[in-house]
Amino acid sequence: MSQLAKEIQKRKTFAIISHPDAGKTTITERLLLYSGAIRSAGTVKGKKTGRYAKSDWMAIEKQRGISVTSSVMQVDYDGYQVNIVDTPGHEDFSEDTYRTLMAVDAAVMVIDSGKGIEPQTKKLFEVCAMRGIPIFTFMNKLDRDGREPLELVAELEEILGIDAYAMNWPMGMGKNFYGLYDLHNKRVELTDVTGQEEGTLIPLNEDGEVEGDYSFKDSSIYTQALEDAQLLQEAGNAFDEEAILSGKLTPVFFGSALTGFGVQTFLDAFVDYAPSPGSHVTEDEKIVEADDERLTGFIFKIQANMNPAHRDRIAFLRICSGRFQAGEDVILKRSGKKIKLSHTTQFMADKRETTREALAGDIIGLYDTGNFQIGDTLYQGKEVIGYPPMPQFTPEIFMKVQAKNVMKQKSFHKGMEQLVQEGAIQLYKTFHTNDYIIGAVGQLQFEVFQYRLKEEYNSEVILTPMGSRVARWIDPEDLDLKLSSSRNLLVKDRFDQPLYLFENEFALQWFKDKHPTIELKKLL
Ligand code: G4P
Numbered sequence: 001m002s003q004l005a006k007e008i009q010k011r012k013t014f015a016i017i018s019h020p021d022a023g024k025t026t027i028t029e030r031l032l033l034y035s036g037a038i039r040s041a042g043t044v045k046g047k048k049t050g051r052y053a054k055s056d057w058m059a060i061e062k063q064r065g066i067s068v069t070s071s072v073m074q075v076d077y078d079g080y081q082v083n084i085v086d087t088p089g090h091e092d093f094s095e096d097t098y099r100t101l102m103a104v105d106a107a108v109m110v111i112d113s114g115k116g117i118e119p120q121t122k123k124l125f126e127v128c129a130m131r132g133i134p135i136f137t138f139m140n141k142l143d144r145d146g147r148e149p150l151e152l153v154a155e156l157e158e159i160l161g162i163d164a165y166a167m168n169w170p171m172g173m174g175k176n177f178y179g180l181y182d183l184h185n186k187r188v189e190l191t192d193v194t195g196q197e198e199g200t201l202i203p204l205n206e207d208g209e210v211e212g213d214y215s216f217k218d219s220s221i222y223t224q225a226l227e228d229a230q231l232l233q234e235a236g237n238a239f240d241e242e243a244i245l246s247g248k249l250t251p252v253f254f255g256s257a258l259t260g261f262g263v264q265t266f267l268d269a270f271v272d273y274a275p276s277p278g279s280h281v282t283e284d285e286k287i288v289e290a291d292d293e294r295l296t297g298f299i300f301k302i303q304a305n306m307n308p309a310h311r312d313r314i315a316f317l318r319i320c321s322g323r324f325q326a327g328e329d330v331i332l333k334r335s336g337k338k339i340k341l342s343h344t345t346q347f348m349a350d351k352r353e354t355t356r357e358a359l360a361g362d363i364i365g366l367y368d369t370g371n372f373q374i375g376d377t378l379y380q381g382k383e384v385i386g387y388p389p390m391p392q393f394t395p396e397i398f399m400k401v402q403a404k405n406v407m408k409q410k411s412f413h414k415g416m417e418q419l420v421q422e423g424a425i426q427l428y429k430t431f432h433t434n435d436y437i438i439g440a441v442g443q444l445q446f447e448v449f450q451y452r453l454k455e456e457y458n459s460e461v462i463l464t465p466m467g468s469r470v471a472r473w474i475d476p477e478d479l480d481l482k483l484s485s486s487r488n489l490l491v492k493d494r495f496d497q498p499l500y501l502f503e504n505e506f507a508l509q510w511f512k513d514k515h516p517t518i519e520l521k522k523l524l
Contacts, residue, residue, distance in 0.1 A: 004323060004359070005291035009276045009400065013083040015100055017125060018110035018399045019118030020089045023140040026071070027110055027259035028084060034264055035075040035082070042152065071303065072363045080271045083363055089120060093442035095423065096301050098393045099374065101127045102362060103300040103318035106134045106274040109250070112259070113139045113146035113173070125160050127393075130524060131391070132247040136270050143256040145174035151230060153236075155251055157289030163237045163249040167269060168262070169229045172221040173224050180254060180262055181225040183208070183233070185267065188222075191261055198261065204331075208233075212454040238460075245275055272290040277361030280320040283386045288321045290360035295322035295330060299372050300390065302422055314365040315372040320387065321382065324358040333377040333386045341366060341378075376422035394523040395426050395439030397448055398468045398501055402436070404460040415457030420494060425449045428491040428499070431481055437491055437501070438463075439471060468501035472520035483515065 001009075018024045073084045085104050087097045101107065107128045109121060111155055128135055139152055146152075149170055158165040171178035171188070179190040188210055192198040194217065205211045207224065216222045228323045243249035251273065255262020277290040288296055293505045301316040358364050366372065379385040403412035416436070420427045425446070426439040446463060468489060479498045484490040488511060489501040500520070502508040512520065 004293065008290050008360045011083065011277050011359065012080050012106070012271055012274050013085065013104050013277065013361045013363070014106040014110070014270075015085045015087045015088055015104045015110055016108045016110055017101070017121060017128065018089070019112070019120040022110045022112040022115075022118070022121070023257040024089070024110050027138065027140070027263060029110075030257055030260055030263045031077065031082070031084070031267060032073070032075060033260075035077045036268065043367075055470050062074075071301075071365075074362070077267060078271055081362075082271070083361065085363060087124060088444075092422075093120070094445045094448075095393050095426075095441050096303075097124070098127050098399055098441065099390055099423070101131065101133075101299045102390060103298075103316070103360065104133065105277055106136065106270075107268065108507060109135050109137045111137060111139050111152065113141050113149075113254070114144060116147055117153050118153055122160065123207065125162075126516050127524060129160075129162065130391075134244050134247050134274060135250045136266075136274065137164065137250045137252040137254060138257075138266055139170075139254045140257050142173050142177050142254050142262070143259050149173075149254065150231075153232075156250060156252070157415060162247075162373045163243065164252050165237050165239050165244075165249055165486045166229070166232055167251045167253050168265065169225050169232070169273060170226040172218075176218065176221060177256070177261070178216065178218075178221050178266065181222075181229055182265065183229055184239070184251075185265070189265060191259075195252075217247055237396040241273065244273055277320075280387060283388050286385075290321050292321040293323075294383075294385075295324055295328070296377065296379040296385045297324075298378070298387040299366075299374055299376040302368065302372060302374055302424075313368045313370075315366050315368040316375075317366055317378060318366055319358055319360050319362050319364065321360050323360075324362075324364060326357070328380070331376040331382055331384075331385065332371065333379060334373065339371060339378070360392075373421055390423065392426065392523045394471050395441055396469055397441070397443060397446070398428075398437055398466040398471075400435060400464040400466055401438050402462045402464075404462055408459055411457045412453070412459040414460065415453045415459050418457075419449055419452060424452070427494050428501075430489065430491050431484075437466065437489075466501070467503045469504050470502040471499055472502065472508065472522060473497055474518055474520060478518045487511070 016024045016028065044179065071086050075082050083112055088094065098498040100166065111117060111121065119285060137156065150384050153164050154165060156162055167184040168182040171181050176193065178194050179188060186204045188202045190196045190200040197386050202210045202214055214255055237249060240249055244251055253262060253266040255266060257263060279287050279289045281287055296319045297319040299315045300318055303314045327340065327342050329340050375390040377385055377387045403409055417429065419425055423486050428437040428439060429435065438449065450461055450463060453461055473486065476498055481490060488502060488505045490498060491501060492498050
């Protein structure tokens with residue numbers, strides 16, 4: 001195996017997908033703590049003390065301009081270099097959140113065990129499922145009373161449609177959280193609630209029972225876990241590494257990010273089973289292996305600077321193959337032009353550093369003055385390499401957009417065209433009146449759009465919210481302007497493809513019932 005291949009094997013690049021408040025930040029902080037990147041829990045997160053998690057970017061972003069450290073974090077864990085890519089949530093949910101998932105090799109799905117699967121988790125899950133990347137589930141907040149573990153696991157299959165395999169099983173919860181019955185490691189791991197030192201491990205014998213004459217304060221908690229685990233072994237899915245790697249089976253872990261219990265057990269298994277960077281397929285279906293010596297990669301996100309004092313933008317490059325070295329030339333596939341990559345940055349847990357070198361699997365930030373677009377491929381070598389374009393995602397919020405000053409149409413159009421091309425927002429036009437409508441998956445995209453038009457293109461716009469929530473594309477052959485009504489609006493996207501904007505799911509269903517022959521398609 002080449003030196004390059006060996007180093008690539010040590011990389012694990014992933015994102016955490018979760019609904020706000022499920023514990024993404026807290027678990028990230030645990031990882032930073034165990035890797036030695038921070039010294040004590042609570043340094044990253046602490047709304048009360050006015051400090052924010054590095055991965056909670058928007059709050060800091062607003063304060064100090066651009067905060068790239070929060071977008072990607074790189075830490076050493078157990079001999080691996082782990083790259084965590086942030087998936088902004090809360091009010092900063094945007095298409096970038098989805099696009100980030102195009103750049104990772106695995107996802108960790110954090111679920112609040114008191115709530116089960118929540119809407120944002122489901123949306124992010126669907127993008128991961130579409131890519132077929134492995135998904136590792138962490139059922140969080142076991143230090144609180146939550147829902148029945150069997151029910152939580154069943155929900156994975158029922159709501160998300162993914163098979164699940166419990167790697168460990170909780171013994172009790174809340175005040176009586178005794179620990180984990182760990183089928184995978186064949187041991188029981190105890191919390192201090194049991195009167196033992198936290199983390200005490202008791203091996204299991206061949207029958208799956210604790211060895212020796214250990215007795216629990218409340219043995220029914222242990223017996224219940226044992227029964228559940230046996231039931232799962234008999235009736236549930238079998239452990240299947242291949243199915244995990246292809247995203248068909250999710251290994252499930254329980255624990256508490258807040259107390260840290262179960263997190264290390266989870267992370268150890270994660271680095272064991274999550275894939276290292278693999279091959280990528282180009283647009284013309286050539287396979288580029290990660291340890292191919294040629295540097296190749298694609299831009300999956302462009303972060304505009306919200307601070308007018310710094311006009312630079314950062315384009316995020318996922319390296320797919322080879323080794324990046326600062327100062328080298330690459331070719332931008334879209335234009336065929338050579339570009340020197342000298343101003344680059346890599347992200348550590350606590351600082352932003354200039355990158356000298358990075359490998360397949362890593363993500364680096366390129367200072368950009370307008371050269372790059374989302375989906376761009378960069379490559380070295382004689383052979384042209386082009387990775388497939390980024391998928392577009394079905395927006396869920398729509399606004400009518402007009403220039404405030406009708407005399408400034410030129411800058412308005414130019415700015416809009418560039419921001420649309422860059423992937424900041426999606427643009428539609430109505431058929432009759434040629435009104436402009438913009439669509440986004442999150443409110444933040446509109447704010448950024450409006451702000452950037454003003455700052456970068458000197459164009460102020462008026463945004464008027466529209467009632468529509470649901471977009472569905474149709475075959476151009478089905479286009480019939482007469483079918484547009486007060487309940488739906490027929491528009492065309494920037495590639496002139498027709499779509500309907502419906503007020504809500506109900507209006508969509510009504511239309512489907514009325515016009516059963518028209519096929520209505522979602523993007524992603
Ligand atoms: P997010 O990034 O997914 O949005 O979630 P975050 O980690 O910020 O956690 C949301 C809230 O849930 C926080 O409480 C956090 O302390 C709590 N939390 C996270 N993991 C656990 C857990 O395992 N058990 C319990 N009991 N709570 C957990 P907060 O009060 O909103 O924030 P803070 O003021 O305490 O920082």
